[in-house]
Amino acid sequence: MLFAAACASPSDGEDVLIVFAAASLTKPFGEIAEEFEAVNDVEVVFSFAGSSALRVQIIEGAPAEVYASANLANMEAVVDAGITHTDPVVFVANTMEIGVAPGNPRGIAGLGSLSDGDLLVGLCDATVPCGSLARRVLGGAGVVPAVDTNEPNARALVTKLEEGDLDVGMVYRSDVVGSDLINGIEIAAQDNVLAAYPVAALTASGTAAAFVAFLQSDEAGAILRRHGFATP
Amino acid sequence: MLVLAGLGTALVVLPLVGLLTRTPWRDLANLLTSRIVVDALRLSLVASTGAAALSLVLGVPLAWVLARSEFRGKALLRGLVILPMVLPPVVGGAALLFAFGRRWLIGEPVYEATGxxxxxxxxGVILATTYISLPFMVLTVEAGLRNLDERYEAAAATLGASRWRVFRRITLPLIGSSLLAGLVLAWARALGEFGATITFAGNLAGRTQTMPLAVFLALEQDRGAAVAISLVLVAVSLTVLVLLRERWWPVR
Structure with missing residues (x-):
């Protein structure tokens, strides 16, 4: 209760909308919020983290009004907990790419490189969406990865690739588009997976519904595509 | 006064009660003997013992310098030593990565030559946990050295004992309780270390996944397992802290 009150205290009387969103949405959502605030008298406040961490917080009573998850399973858990106010809608999708250092100094050719014990290989942990997707792609291609670290979220993995502390990792296409420092090697469509991002309003507030609707607009779609996402 | 003390007690006790109410008692044995928990516990014990030992080797000389010598920049040195205590551990981990990663001045040639x-x-886990627990050792031992009556050492020196002999036979036994308290604090802090470890050493079961990392990741998927691992951490830490407090800590 205290937490809710503290978080929702609006600055100078303006209404506040609290959005919990997957860390991979950080960049496009920042731009989308600016557009949304320009036409609605509201301040959008984000909490970005791994979808699974957000799910845990929401089920434990965090004051989120909108939840955008990077996979369906986390959203289903929130739906099952009876916290959603509207049915979830898939508003965007992401695919996986192989992330490597700029210029690909290690000459990484494809998924097979991830089983090379001489390379420093990173994945997201299997408990977060980018980790389970990576394992589905690798499993489908029959590659057993020689993993050196299972990072707690997509952002942490991208940072280690950017810093050159890892040679290769499985990241979102949107992460490659969003980074000046890493290059992406595309994965053939038949080996790749499509990660659907669902969003739902968690309160009856009109602003929450309006934000969910805005995410499905052409305007928001253009921003999301520019950041490497695919829109339905 | 008593009311506030009671509130303070409630603040530290209630989270433990919360943990106990969520404990899956029925599955506890299975959860605690699962591969992931056993691996993480072993790694945690090895790493925090290594960190405590390294803190002893590096921390006692540092404490000695800080307690016994006067030089310019001493305040700065003490500040630098204490810094890991107050920095967000994630920042420490990132800084360690920039210093000891393979893109570093020394890290790169060593990696290219030897792998x-x-x-x-x-x-890496031991280095990260040592970095975080070293200040606990230094501060505790420095306080011990400051409280020590230097006349004992002076007397031994007058009687012809060498400096090393004085340190070994007089100083060390007199600061024994501080040394032990420093060791325990460093060990316990290392056992609970999370941020610097996951940032610097990564997370791989059996190699770098310590108990706190296992808890953090399990929390997002398997609440029961996360609570079970937390319970072990609480039990181990509390036992050590209580037992040693009774017998050796300098505060009575």
Whole structure:
């Protein structure tokens, strides 16, 4: 209760909308919020983290009004907990790419490189969406990865690739588009997976519904595509 | 006064009660003997013992310098030593990565020549936890040295004992309780270390996944397992802190 009150205290009387969103949405959502605030008298406040961490917080009573998850399973858990106010809608999708250092100094050719014990290989942990997707792609291609670290979220993995502390990792296409420092090697469509991002309003507030609707607009779609996402 | 003390007690006790109410008692035995928990516990014990030992080796001389010598920049040195205590551990971990990663001045040639790399290895876990627990050792031992009556050492020196002999036979036994308290604090802090470890050493079951990392990741998927691991951490830490407090801590 205290937490809710503290978080929702609006600055100078303006209404506040609290959005919990997957860390991979950080960049496009920042731009989308600016557009949304320009036409609605509201301040959008984000909490970005791994979808699974957000799910845990929401089920434990965090004051989120909108939840955008990077996979369906986390959203289903929130739906099952009876916290959603509207049915979830898939508003965007992401695919996986192989992330490597700029210029690909290690000459990484494809998924097979991830089983090379001489390379420093990173994945997201299997408990977060980018980790389970990576394992589905690798499993489908029959590659057993020689993993050196299972990072707690997509952002942490991208940072280690950017810093050159890892040679290769499985990241979102949107992460490659969003980074000046890493290059992406595309994965053939038949080996790749499509990660659907669902969003739902968690309160009856009109602003929450309006934000969910805005995410499905052409305007928001253009921003999301520019950041490497695919829109339905 | 008593009311506030009671509130303070409630603040530290209630989270433990919360943990106990969520404990899956029925599955506890299975959860605690699962591969992931056993691996993480072993790694945690090895790493925090290594960190405590390293803190002893590096921390006692540092404490000695800080307690016994006067030089310019001493305040700065003490500040630098204490810094890991107050910095967000994630910042420490990132800084360690920039210093000891393979893109570093020394890290790169060593890695190219030998393949040895601190990050993503158990040595990385020990380095990260030592970095965080060292200040606990230094501060405790420095306080012990300051409280020591230097006349005992002076007397031994007058009687012809060498400096090393004085340190070994007089100083060390007199600061014994501080040394032990420093060791315990460093060990316990290392056992609970999370941020610097996951940032610097990464997370791989059996190699770098300590108990706190296992809890953090399990929390997002398997609440029961996360609570079970937390319970072990609480039990181990509390036992050590209580037992040693009774017998050796300098505060009575």
């Amino acid at each position: 040895f790399l601190l990050p993503f290895s158990m040595w």
